[in-house]
Amino acid sequence: MVTNDDKDNEYMKRLKVLMKKTENQSCIDCGCPRPTWATIIQPPNGSPEGSHPIGAFCCINCSGSHRRLGVHLTFVRSITLDTWKEKDVIAMENGGNVKVNEIFESYASSSKPTSTSCSTQNQQQQKCKNQQGTQIMIQDYCMFEKSMRN
Numbered sequence: 001m002v003t004n005d006d007k008d009n010e011y012m013k014r015l016k017v018l019m020k021k022t023e024n025q026s027c028i029d030c031g032c033p034r035p036t037w038a039t040i041i042q043p044p045n046g047s048p049e050g051s052h053p054i055g056a057f058c059c060i061n062c063s064g065s066h067r068r069l070g071v072h073l074t075f076v077r078s079i080t081l082d083t084w085k086e087k088d089v090i091a092m093e094n095g096g097n098v099k100v101n102e103i104f105e106s107y108a109s110s111s112k113p114t115s116t117s118c119s120t121q122n123q124q125q126q127k128c129k130n131q132q133g134t135q136i137m138i139q140d141y142c143m144f145e146k147s148m149r150n
């Protein structure tokens with residue numbers, strides 16, 4: 001018999017496999033090492049039927065700016081603290097930092113916000129950049145989904 005605990009363990013195992021990939025070992029927004037949060041980008045309004053959410057790994061600082069965008073755009077989960085649903089694990093498996101970055105870089109009209117620093121000095125500025133970046137990313141994701149279907 002499969003219990004909820006077994007399921008939780010299975011999801012955690014799958015997430016840990018993803019976290020071990022080189023691409024997912026730095027925050028998608030700022031590049032900080034070993035991100036332990038996930039941002040699960042929802043298909044925007046007007047996306048084609050059957051569009052799937054895709055996830056990327058981010059650090060705790062950047063997770064805050066993703067959270068503020070609202071759950072209709074993306075929602076944020078802690079890898080270690082939150083209970084996961086299978087559909088969210090699948091979103092992470094479908095996504096990953098390289099794929100989400102590729103979508104961003106192929107379609108973004110402005111360059112992706114980057115920073116190599118996690119210092120508090122840069123934090124406020126970085127947050128603004130991230131927020132703007134994520135909004136662009138989500139619009140681009142919509143275009144990407146459409147282009148895949150044409």
Ligand SMILES: [Zn+2]
Nearest residue numbers: 027030059062
């Ligand atoms: Zn970050």
